[in-house]
Amino acid sequence: MADHDTLQRRGLMFILSSPSGAGKTTIARMLLERDGHIGLSVSVTTRPMRPGEVDGRDYHFVSDAEFDRMIEADDFYEWAHVFDHRYGTPKGHIRNALKEGQDFLFDIDWQGTQQLYQKDQQDVVRVFILPPSLKELHDRLRGRGTDSDEVIAGRMERARAEISHWDGYDYVVINDDVEECYGKVREILEAERMKRQRQTGLIGFVRGLMAPDAE
Numbered sequence: 112m113a114d115h116d117t118l119q120r121r122g123l124m125f126i127l128s129s130p131s132g133a134g135k136t137t138i139a140r141m142l143l144e145r146d147g148h149i150g151l152s153v154s155v156t157t158r159p160m161r162p163g164e165v166d167g168r169d170y171h172f173v174s175d176a177e178f179d180r181m182i183e184a185d186d187f188y189e190w191a192h193v194f195d196h197r198y199g200t201p202k203g204h205i206r207n208a209l210k211e212g213q214d215f216l217f218d219i220d221w222q223g224t225q226q227l228y229q230k231d232q233q234d235v236v237r238v239f240i241l242p243p244s245l246k247e248l249h250d251r252l253r254g255r256g257t258d259s260d261e262v263i264a265g266r267m268e269r270a271r272a273e274i275s276h277w278d279g280y281d282y283v284v285i286n287d288d289v290e291e292c293y294g295k296v297r298e299i300l301e302a303e304r305m306k307r308q309r310q311t312g313l314i315g316f317v318r319g320l321m322a323p324d325a326e
């Protein structure tokens with residue numbers, strides 16, 4: 112029989128997806144700064160670096176040849192074509208840290224979400240962020256100031272298709288007011304942690320409470 116009193120829960124794979132510009136990077140950064148316990152899965156991409164991005168912090172920026180090599184070496188949990196580039200979640204150090212109970216945040220699209228969910232349904236939590244309107248989405252993409260008009264037009268064209276995958280998520284949160292959206296995402300994270308704590312660590316505590324000589 113498993114020793115439930117000392118059983119360590121595995122880390123959560125906490126996924127944030129949204130159409131480009133809806134605010135998932137903003138919410139992810141707030142979670143990383145304010146939660147303090149969750150790590151970030153830094154993806155590998157073949158897309159060019161944007162102004163202000165840092166290699167190794169925002170993404171690992173690699174060439175097509177390097178991405179091919181990583182696929183060959185089975186270095187990815189999942190990877191997908193998004194827009195005109197490839198993006199992938201490297202196994203790297205995350206694999207062992209998850210086993211040891213470290214929670215991780217994944218900023219990945221619906222294709223990656225499906226792949227991770229198929230591999231591990233118990234530890235994956237899927238959150239989809241929606242913009243309040245498509246007009247606001249467009250304004251945010253322009254306001255971010257990181258993409259050309261052509262790139263923005265392409266992302267707007269894809270937005271409807273991406274939104275159509277909202278149904279494949281456990282939670283859907285509208286990002287109108289950023290603090291309110293963050294608050295909801297944070298509550299989801301806490302509730303999912305508690306759910307798993309109930310399945311593992313709390314069992315020992317409850318047994319102690321109920322023991323005949325506990326008073």
Ligand SMILES: Nc1nc2c(ncn2[C@@H]2O[C@H](COP(=O)(O)OP(=O)(O)O)[C@@H](O)[C@H]2O)c(=O)[nH]1
Pocket residue numbers: 128129130131132136154155158189190191193198199200201218219220221222223224
């Ligand atoms: N499947 C998959 N999608 C990813 C990964 N990393 C990023 N993405 C997605 O790729 C899309 C484009 O990301 P990015 O170029 O940073 O643009 P942004 O969404 O406008 O910030 C977003 O939907 C990301 O969630 C990954 O490792 N795997």
Ligand SMILES: Nc1ncnc2c1ncn2[C@@H]1O[C@H](COP(=O)(O)OP(=O)(O)O)[C@@H](O)[C@H]1O
Pocket residue numbers: 129130131132133134135136137138251252254255256286287288289290
């Ligand atoms: N609730 C919000 N209200 C107004 N602007 C927002 C809100 N959330 C994010 N933004 C801004 O919108 C732009 C796109 O957000 P970002 O987090 O980069 O989106 P994504 O990662 O989904 O592409 C950024 O300039 C960000 O500061």
